[in-house]
Every structure is written in structure tokens, then in C-alpha cells.
Amino acid sequence: MQIDIISVLPEMMESPLSQSIVQRARQKGLVQINLIGLREFGLGAYKQLDDYPYGGGGGMVLRVEPLAACIEHLLQQQTYDEIIYLTPDGEQLNQKTVNSLSTKNNLLLICGHYKGIDQRIRDKYVTCEISIGDYVLSGGEIAACVLADAIVRLIPGVLSDEMSALSDSFQDGLLAPPVYTRPEIWEGRSVPEVLISGHEKRIAEWRLEESIARTRKRRPDLLDE
Ligand code: ADE
Numbered sequence: 001m002q003i004d005i006i007s008v009l010p011e012m013m014e015s016p017l018s019q020s021i022v023q024r025a026r027q028k029g030l031v032q033i034n035l036i037g038l039r040e041f042g043l044g045a046y047k048q049l050d051d052y053p054y055g056g057g058g059g060m061v062l063r064v065e066p067l068a069a070c071i072e073h074l075l076q077q078q079t080y081d082e083i084i085y086l087t088p089d090g091e092q093l094n095q096k097t098v099n100s101l102s103t104k105n106n107l108l109l110i111c112g113h114y115k116g117i118d119q120r121i122r123d124k125y126v127t128c129e130i131s132i133g134d135y136v137l138s139g140g141e142i143a144a145c146v147l148a149d150a151i152v153r154l155i156p157g158v159l160s161d162e163m164s165a166l167s168d169s170f171q172d173g174l175l176a177p178p179v180y181t182r183p184e185i186w187e188g189r190s191v192p193e194v195l196i197s198g199h200e201k202r203i204a205e206w207r208l209e210e211s212i213a214r215t216r217k218r219r220p221d222l223l224d225e
Contacts, residue, residue, distance in 0.1 A: 002032045002078070003032075003033045003148055004033075004080075004106075005036065005110075006038055006067070006108070006110045007038060007113075007139070007140070008039065008062070008111070008139070009113070012139075012142075013145050015146060016145040017033055017149075025155060030156075041066040041073070043063070043065055043066075048063070049063060049066050053115060058115075058185075059115030060114040061116060062116070062118065062121075063118065067110070067117060067118070068125075071083070071108070071110075071125050072171070078106055080106045080127075081105055082104060083108045084127070084128045084142050085112065085128075085140075086111055086131075086132070086140030086147065087129055087131060088137075089129070089131065091130060091131065092132075092134070093130050093132050093146075093147065094170070095150075095168075095170035095171060099154060099175055099184070109145050109147065110140055112129060113138075130143070130188060131143070132146050132147070153165060170222075172211075173222055173225065175218060175219060177206075177207040180195060194206045215225070
């Protein structure tokens with residue numbers, strides 16, 4: 001899979017995308033992540049990227065020309081299965097969307113900044129608009145890292161224990177059950193006896209019950225679905 005990310009601040013994403021599981025996936029060649037700085041497509045001597053919004057109001061808007069030039073430059077080299085704009089007014093991200101995106105080959109992510117990007121870029125190029133939650137971030141970079149991380153860990157071969165993605169919260173529409181590791185007793189608190197019983201069927205039943213109870217308490221909306 002290839003994930004290209006256009007941003008005014010590509011450096012901001014270097015560290016989160018160069019650690020842990022995502023880094024291992026990159027090293028194994030299972031994903032190629034390219035951070036593309038928009039600045040080099042900026043206008044004039046000052047490499048201008050943004051301008052005041054027509055109609056007034058606060059904030060700045062990323063102009064069409066640098067974004068269009070950058071996207072066209074990338075499109076000369078490959079096509080994309082989806083061109084995704086990260087924006088608080090997009091469709092809220094969930095595991096189902098992540099699962100679906102993890103089956104694609106080429107994704108282009110566009111990070112907004114300031115007040116966002118000129119609507120005409122959205123109209124012409126963007127195929128999918130994603131929000132990571134009902135709050136406003138300073139830009140799309142952190143949202144792009146969230147999305148890329150969630151996608152990359154699902155690419156076959158990335159997780160060492162393939163089963164562990166299947167037991168994630170949300171994969172079966174439920175929150176994950178509690179987990180424990182050694183020591184068996186800590187400050188007088190014991191690990192639930194069933195987990196040390198070695199009885200696989202009882203353990204599976206216990207986990208399912210705990211998942212349902214936790215989901216009912218914390219996210220009853222998931223059970224309604
Ligand atoms: N950019 C700014 N806020 C955002 C959000 N909540 N989701 C995605 N992109 C954003």
C-alpha cells in the first residue's frame with residue numbers, strides 16, 4: 001500500500017509515523033508513506049499558500065493553485081483509490097471505514113490548515129472527507145496520523161499476531177474485554193480466576209460477557225446498531 005500525505009507541516013507527522021507498528025510496516029515494505037510538503041508548490045517569491053476568505057470572517061484559507069499543482073504532480077505518477085480530505089465537517093471515522101480503506105492500494109490524504117482548503121479543491125479532487133471527532137484541531141496532520149495508523153495496522157502481515165486485530169474494540173461491534181498480565185495478585189487485586197483456568201471455552205464466554213457488559217455501560221449506541 002502507498003499512502004501519500006500533503007501538508008503545510010509535513011515534519012509534524014514524521015515522528016508519529018516512524019515509530020512502533022507503523023515503522024515496522026514501513027521497514028517490511030508493507031506500506032510506503034510519503035510526506036509531501038505543500039510549500040514547494042507555493043505562489044511567488046514568498047511561496048504563498050493561503051489567503052483571506054471571500055466574504056470576510058476570521059482565519060485563512062489554503063488557496064487552490066498550490067494544492068491543485070501538488071495533486072496534479074502526484075497524479076502524473078499514480079492514480080489513487082481515494083483522495084481523502086481530513087476535516088471536522090467530514091464523515092466521522094469508525095472501524096468500518098478503516099477496515100475498508102485498509103484494502104486499498106493507493107491513498108492520498110490532504111491536511112487542511114487554518115480555516116481549511118478552498119471548496120473547489122474538494123469539489124474537483126476529493127473522493128472522501130473524514131473527521132476524527134467532533135472537535136477542531138489546528139490542522140489535519142494529527143488526524144492524518146490517526147487515520148494512517150489505524151489503516152496500516154490492518155494491512156496483512158503488519159501485526160505479528162494476526163488475531164489481535166480481530167479482537168480489537170469495534171471489530172465485532174463491541175468494546176474489548178478487560179485484559180490482565182503478570183503478576184497474578186497485585187496489591188491484593190487478583191486476576192479473574194477464569195483467565196488462569198486454562199479452560200478456553202469458559203475464557204471465550206467470559207470475554208464475550210465482559211465485552212457486552214462494558215459496551216452496554218459505556219457505548220449502548222453500539223448495541224442498538
Ligand atoms: N482538522 C481539524 N480538525 C479535524 C478533525 N476533527 N478531524 C479531521 N481533520 C481535522
